[in-house]
Amino acid sequence: MPRRKIAAGNWKMNKNYDDALQLIRDISATNPPKEIHTVLAVPSIYLKNGVDMLMHIIGLDVAAQNCHQEPSGAYTGEISASMLSSISVPYVVIGHSERREYFHENSQQLASKVDVALSNGLQVIFCCGESLDIRKSGNHVPHVCKQIRESLFHLSDDQWSNVIIAYEPIWAIGTGETASPEQAQEMHQALRTMIANEKSSNIAENVSILYGGSVKPANAKDIFTGEDVDGALVGGASLNADGFKEIMDALARS
Numbered sequence: 284m285p286r287r288k289i290a291a292g293n294w295k296m297n298k299n300y301d302d303a304l305q306l307i308r309d310i311s312a313t314n315p316p317k318e319i320h321t322v323l324a325v326p327s328i329y330l331k332n333g334v335d336m337l338m339h340i341i342g343l344d345v346a347a348q349n350c351h352q353e354p355s356g357a358y359t360g361e362i363s364a365s366m367l368s369s370i371s372v373p374y375v376v377i378g379h380s381e382r383r384e385y386f387h388e389n390s391q392q393l394a395s396k397v398d399v400a401l402s403n404g405l406q407v408i409f410c411c412g413e414s415l416d417i418r419k420s421g422n423h424v425p426h427v428c429k430q431i432r433e434s435l436f437h438l439s440d441d442q443w444s445n446v447i448i449a450y451e452p453i454w455a456i457g458t459g460e461t462a463s464p465e466q467a468q469e470m471h472q473a474l475r476t477m478i479a480n481e482k483s484s485n486i487a488e489n490v491s492i493l494y495g496g497s498v499k500p501a502n503a504k505d506i507f508t509g510e511d512v513d514g515a516l517v518g519g520a521s522l523n524a525d526g527f528k529e530i531m532d533a534l535a536r537s
């Protein structure tokens with residue numbers, strides 16, 4: 284799939300049912316721009332509403348925030364990639380730093396999640412990013428490159444066409460602190476160069492790389508100036524329809 288401009292919202296574990304439905308209605312009322320691709324990662328309990336309302340009525344896409352690495356089985360409380368696909372969910376977020384930290388998901392497990400998601404026809408939004416300590420040590424680029432190598436480099440060229448990368452420095456997630464446009468561009472360019480050198484220039488040119496970490500209406504335009512920044516994965520600011528609309532518009536104009 285060729286490089287696309289993507290605004291992805293991540294609702295995380297927020298919004299009770301009525302509020303979630305209201306947010307969907309509010310987003311619809313903002314008339315989201317058609318020139319970009321918009322994906323909303325809603326809590327799994329609302330995925331079917333997301334498919335029925337966001338996709339079929341509003342024309343936006345829906346993502347799950349996670350899936351299990353096994354195809355099925357005795358994993359109480361978990362959701363499989365084939366279940367997502369059976370209700371027509373097109374995307375799944377894999378490797379979010381909150382999953383890596385709180386649920387101890389490692390690169391090998393994430394590689395298995397990517398495999399099971401792709402084999403069930405899902406598109407993967409794969410998250411990577413460094414902690415503040417790693418950023419301060421100056422090893423952020425090798426660290427994030429390693430995350431990508433370990434979980435994605437076994438994929439074929441065809442499989443890569445269903446992968447989107449989201450670079451999310453952990454120190455910028457939910458903290459109000461954003462990477463500067465230069466810091467975001469530096470990492471996105473480094474990832475694209477590594478993919479070109481070690482996989483293929485075709486994959487590197489076509490993979491969409493999103494930035495995530497306290498993106499909001501006030502900083503979106505600047506973040507999107509980066510040549511290798513194809514969009515954003517937005518947490519907190521995606522919970523407000525008007526704010527998210529400003530981010531979508533900034534991306535559409537970039």
Ligand code: PEP
Pocket residue numbers: 293451455456457458459495496497498516517518519520
């Ligand atoms: C996220 O959860 O992916 C994220 C980037 O959150 P926030 O925008 O709130 O920093």
